[in-house]
Amino acid sequence: MKNIRFIPLLILVAVLAACNNQSQSESTELAVPVSIEDIKLQDIQQFVNTTGTVNATSEVVMNSEMAGDYFLQTNPATGRTFKLGDRVQKGQTIIHFENEEYENNLAPDAVKLNLEISEQEYEKQKSLYEKGGVTLRELRNSEVSKTNARYNFENARIQLDKMNITAPFSGVITELPYYTEETRVASGSHMVTLMSYTQMYMNMNLPEKNISEVKLGQDVLITNYTLPEDTLKGKVTELSPAISTETRTFSGKIEINNPELKLRPGMFVKCDIITARKDSAIVIPKDIIMTGGRGKYVFVVGRNSAADDRWITTGIENQDYVEVVEGLQPNDRLIIKGFETLRDDSKVKIIR
Numbered sequence: 001m002k003n004i005r006f007i008p009l010l011i012l013v014a015v016l017a018a019c020n021n022q023s024q025s026e027s028t029e030l031a032v033p034v035s036i037e038d039i040k041l042q043d044i045q046q047f048v049n050t051t052g053t054v055n056a057t058s059e060v061v062m063n064s065e066m067a068g069d070y071f072l073q074t075n076p077a078t079g080r081t082f083k084l085g086d087r088v089q090k091g092q093t094i095i096h097f098e099n100e101e102y103e104n105n106l107a108p109d110a111v112k113l114n115l116e117i118s119e120q121e122y123e124k125q126k127s128l129y130e131k132g133g134v135t136l137r138e139l140r141n142s143e144v145s146k147t148n149a150r151y152n153f154e155n156a157r158i159q160l161d162k163m164n165i166t167a168p169f170s171g172v173i174t175e176l177p178y179y180t181e182e183t184r185v186a187s188g189s190h191m192v193t194l195m196s197y198t199q200m201y202m203n204m205n206l207p208e209k210n211i212s213e214v215k216l217g218q219d220v221l222i223t224n225y226t227l228p229e230d231t232l233k234g235k236v237t238e239l240s241p242a243i244s245t246e247t248r249t250f251s252g253k254i255e256i257n258n259p260e261l262k263l264r265p266g267m268f269v270k271c272d273i274i275t276a277r278k279d280s281a282i283v284i285p286k287d288i289i290m291t292g293g294r295g296k297y298v299f300v301v302g303r304n305s306a307a308d309d310r311w312i313t314t315g316i317e318n319q320d321y322v323e324v325v326e327g328l329q330p331n332d333r334l335i336i337k338g339f340e341t342l343r344d345d346s347k348v349k350i351i352r
Contacts, residue, residue: 031349034338036301039330044283044323046276046316047221048214050204054222054256056265058169058196064189065162068097070179084176088167088194095165095191103160111149111156118142118149171196174265197265200256201237204271205249213275214239220254221272224263233257236273276316282324286317288336299342301333307346 072081073093082094125142128134175193179185202222206214220234238253254271256263263269289296294311302308312327328334333350335342342348 031305031347032307032338032342033351034299034301034307034335034342034348035352036333036350037336039282039284039328039332039334041280041330042283044278044281044316044321045274045318047272047318048206048210048275049319050206050271050273051268052202052204052254052271054200054202054263054265054267054269056171056195056197057199057201057255058171059193059265060168061175061193062165062191064097064165064185064187064191066097066099066102067184067187068099068102068163069182070185071096071098071181072179082173082176084173086173088171088173090167090170092167093164094167094173097163097185099163103163106156106159108156108160111153115146115149115153118146122146165191167194169194169196172261195265197261197263198257198259200258200263200265202234202254202256202269202271204252204254205244205247206252208243208248208250211243211250214252214273215275219274220256221274222254222256222263222269223272224267224269226267227262230262232263234271278316278323281315282328282330283321284324284328284334285336286320286322288334288339289314289322290339298328299335299339300328301335301348301350305348305350307335307339307342307344307348309342309344 072095074080075082075086075088076092078086082088088094122142122145125134125139129136129139171194173192174195175190177190177192179189185191214236216236216239218236220236222232222234223230234254234256236252237255240251243250254273284298288298289312290298292311296314297309297311299307300310310327310332312324315323315325317323335348338348
């Protein structure tokens, strides 16, 4: 009889032990694996995005102003004749023309000699006038002759300069049509196109909703798909106060610093206009934010390895990140992966 009494007791103990083991097993199985990130203060910027084509700030198309025999000049930097893509300094001669008939008609030597004689005659008349040897009228006539001679000399020099295609600014040769050396080129022929694009600009059109956000002087980050590792800097330099009734947009201009010539005229770029920025803010990824009846919330790891839902108030944001102004503190362990199925007080297992 004693042994029979002990049997139910043993069964009860076994059942209780089994239930306890099952509860522990279920508790372990219900712990959701998550990845976390310790919250640290960092910077965040808010952008207005736009795209467009960049242009050189300085561009000139130079044509021949006279007919002459064509001579492409040597680039001192390379030791060979100028080529497409060569950099040219302001004042350098790229192409020279020769035309003996044109030069003889100008008679530059005679014009220069006449100027020298006129200057000497004026100095002589001036000396005589001071001694009473000539009248004021004679002195003035001498001065007129000298002035006319100088004008003739300057005009001759201007006409002679037309025999050279000279860079009006430092830049890069972007077009250089081919002509056979020493062949006669007609007046008005396209000779060279020169661009300077260490500074560039881009015209933009923005939606009406951004007119209160975008302001003169704001910094701009410029990227191009061919330069994925490089971000150039620019500024908003012009803004129209008017909205187009057809497109509901307003126009503006961005100037871009391009000192290493990484951007090329005609490239299509993306511009991020920085409309707001915060330093030392709590910043989290946008894609981890959940929405509920009370607003926005995220999960952090609380006590006893349990998920703690935090209702948050957000501030400025960009495409990937958002500022949190209320609801989180530095060093909170923010759950960034595995949060989709969590509830408040859900058991979690940190896998980092």
